[in-house]
Amino acid sequence: MPSATTITAATMAHCSSSTSSLYPKLLSNSTFRTKCTPIPRLFTISANSSIHSTHFCSVSHSATYRRSLRRIPVVSGTLTVESTTLYSDEKDGKKLLLEVKDLTAVIAESKQKILNGVNLTVYEGEVHAIMGKNGSGKSTFSKVLVGHPDYEVTGGTMIFKGQNLLEMDPEERSLSGMFMSFQSPVAIPGVSNADFLNMAYNARQKKLGLPELGPIEFFSHVYSKLDLVNMKMDFLNRNVNEGFSGGERKRNEILQLAVLGADLAILDEIDSGLDVDALQDVAKAVNGLLTPNNSVLMITHYQRLLDYIKPAYIHIMENGKIVKTGDISLASVLEKEGYKGITTA
Numbered sequence: 001m002p003s004a005t006t007i008t009a010a011t012m013a014h015c016s017s018s019t020s021s022l023y024p025k026l027l028s029n030s031t032f033r034t035k036c037t038p039i040p041r042l043f044t045i046s047a048n049s050s051i052h053s054t055h056f057c058s059v060s061h062s063a064t065y066r067r068s069l070r071r072i073p074v075v076s077g078t079l080t081v082e083s084t085t086l087y088s089d090e091k092d093g094k095k096l097l098l099e100v101k102d103l104t105a106v107i108a109e110s111k112q113k114i115l116n117g118v119n120l121t122v123y124e125g126e127v128h129a130i131m132g133k134n135g136s137g138k139s140t141f142s143k144v145l146v147g148h149p150d151y152e153v154t155g156g157t158m159i160f161k162g163q164n165l166l167e168m169d170p171e172e173r174s175l176s177g178m179f180m181s182f183q184s185p186v187a188i189p190g191v192s193n194a195d196f197l198n199m200a201y202n203a204r205q206k207k208l209g210l211p212e213l214g215p216i217e218f219f220s221h222v223y224s225k226l227d228l229v230n231m232k233m234d235f236l237n238r239n240v241n242e243g244f245s246g247g248e249r250k251r252n253e254i255l256q257l258a259v260l261g262a263d264l265a266i267l268d269e270i271d272s273g274l275d276v277d278a279l280q281d282v283a284k285a286v287n288g289l290l291t292p293n294n295s296v297l298m299i300t301h302y303q304r305l306l307d308y309i310k311p312a313y314i315h316i317m318e319n320g321k322i323v324k325t326g327d328i329s330l331a332s333v334l335e336k337e338g339y340k341g342i343t344t345a
């Protein structure tokens with residue numbers, strides 16, 4: 001149990017936020033002295049970075065918020081921190097997008113443990129790939145990230161853009177900028193692709209306080225994206241994924257991503273079932289959607305996808321945890337030698 005640390009009101013005065021939330025933007029470099037580790041440590045948070053409320057476990061103000069991960073208003077007073085980690089959420093000027101720590105999860109019904117302490121950090125603009133033997137937990141991890149009801153998180157933390165995913169339902173996660181392309185996209189009989197995309201698009205716009213689009217305006221918006229994934233217009237009038245071939249479903253997933261946009265796109269085996277041309281189309285579309293501000297987390301078994309969408313990091317998952325992280329060269333080792341070629345510490 002970490003010991004308490006006190007940040008005085010004077011320290012808080014460094015924070016620019018007039019509302020003084022516990023999510024302040026810092027005007028100038030601020031230094032926090034903590035006593036929460038055996039040796040007192042100094043943490044310097046650089047200008048314009050923000051402090052996540054997740055770094056604070058309790059606040060002695062008008063009330064105590066133990067492990068509350070929401071934004072906590074602080075007007076004045078003493079801030080008591082029980083966390084041992086206080087750090088900047090930026091790396092080389094890139095913002096922290098996703099931070100998963102010691103994540104454990106079980107199958108909700110049977111309580112069988114699948115995730116055994118996953119750790120993963122993704123900054124904006126980064127492409128990450130997760131590889132691993134069949135049944136190692138890759139899909140489960142991605143589904144837990146988006147809040148799939150089949151799984152129950154039993155420990156650890158998942159922070160996305162400073163928000164605690166564990167406190168958000170799947171819809172909130174999606175609206176906050178997380179997109180997942182499933183390994184086996186489901187069909188939605190009776191709902192046209194165009195209507196489905198329009199509804200999802202407007203929900204995201206509403207959440208962002210941006211104008212929603214009526215069916216006609218939306219049609220021209222989505223029409224401009226069809227070329228990106230090499231899809232014909234009649235797919236818009238068909239029911240979502242109904243009667244679509246495996247490859248068409250995958251293209252449709254990327255069309256959804258293109259229409260909705262995402263800060264973090266989680267692509268689970270987007271390459272499975274694709275012919276060579278389709279693989280190139282899909283990869284080109286994903287690359288076309290990448291900006292310095294968004295990130296991709298893709299799950300794949302094969303180097304062929306990584307030849308087109310180049311990840312900065314490859315993580316190897318084994319028995320429900322990431323056991324090794326490296327660069328693209330890990331994929332070539334796997335291709336040549338299989339998993340026996342991967343040495344873990």
Ligand SMILES: Nc1ncnc2c1ncn2[C@@H]1O[C@H](COP(=O)(O)OP(=O)(O)OP(=O)(O)O)[C@@H](O)[C@H]1O
Nearest residue numbers: 107114132133134135136137138139140141150183
């Ligand atoms: N809802 C579920 N019910 C029962 N078992 C499950 C469920 N979800 C996951 N599992 C089991 O958890 C393990 C991990 O599955 P997961 O789909 O995450 O693996 P994976 O690494 O994505 O595998 P693959 O590469 O074959 O897609 C497997 O043994 C799987 O059978």
